[in-house]
């Protein structure tokens with residue numbers, strides 16, 4: 001088996017870089033298609049890379065919302081302008097006359113941290129809106145329309161120690177209703193504290209590589225090497241590494 005360090009060195013040389021492996025690696029990273037001069041190999045991942053890769057770091061800890069499954073009731077939720085009733089394990093939100101029915105709940109947050117808001121929406125006879133705010137029923141952190149029965153997943157960034165999630169009917173017609181279930185809110189690990197190896201592991205996974213980090217990285221560099229030598233790796237270099 002070729003050694004990862006040898007393959008990486010040869011791949012970078014084949015791309016025209018010179019110097020030590022770390023010098024070549026930094027020079028190569030600075031040509032990365034997402035732009036900018038990355039600060040690697042430590043913890044900072046450039047914003048452009050995060051956006052381009054859509055890497056979502058893992059959730060931390062349990063759900064922060066209480067009774068998001070509505071097994072027997074809607075305890076923990078506050079309804080305004082409508083009723084919010086558990087029916088067969090789903091919460092049914094029904095407008096009172098001429099008002100937007102909505103139900104909200106506060107959950108603890110830390111300003112600056114990111115949270116993943118997930119759940120299921122069922123369009124009974126009205127569209128829904130998922131909102132998040134520092135005040136009950138507010139929308140400055142999130143206001144996402146739900147126009148069909150679907151699961152939803154949104155990332156919000158908290159700005160205060162308490163955040164409210166609210167579930168809305170997008171209608172003021174009395175008696176209109178929607179169904180909600182499996183509301184889960186989890187903190188996301190701060191991507192700037194995400195270890196470089198973790199990020200690299202996710203990145204290689206996004207390219208289709210599988211297995212342990214070393215396996216992914218070796219396969220990746222072999223491919224870079226292969227590409228950089230016009231496919232000549234196996235012919236010209238395999239005896240040096242195999």
Ligand SMILES: [Ca+2]
Nearest residue numbers: 069089090181
């Ligand atoms: Ca349920």
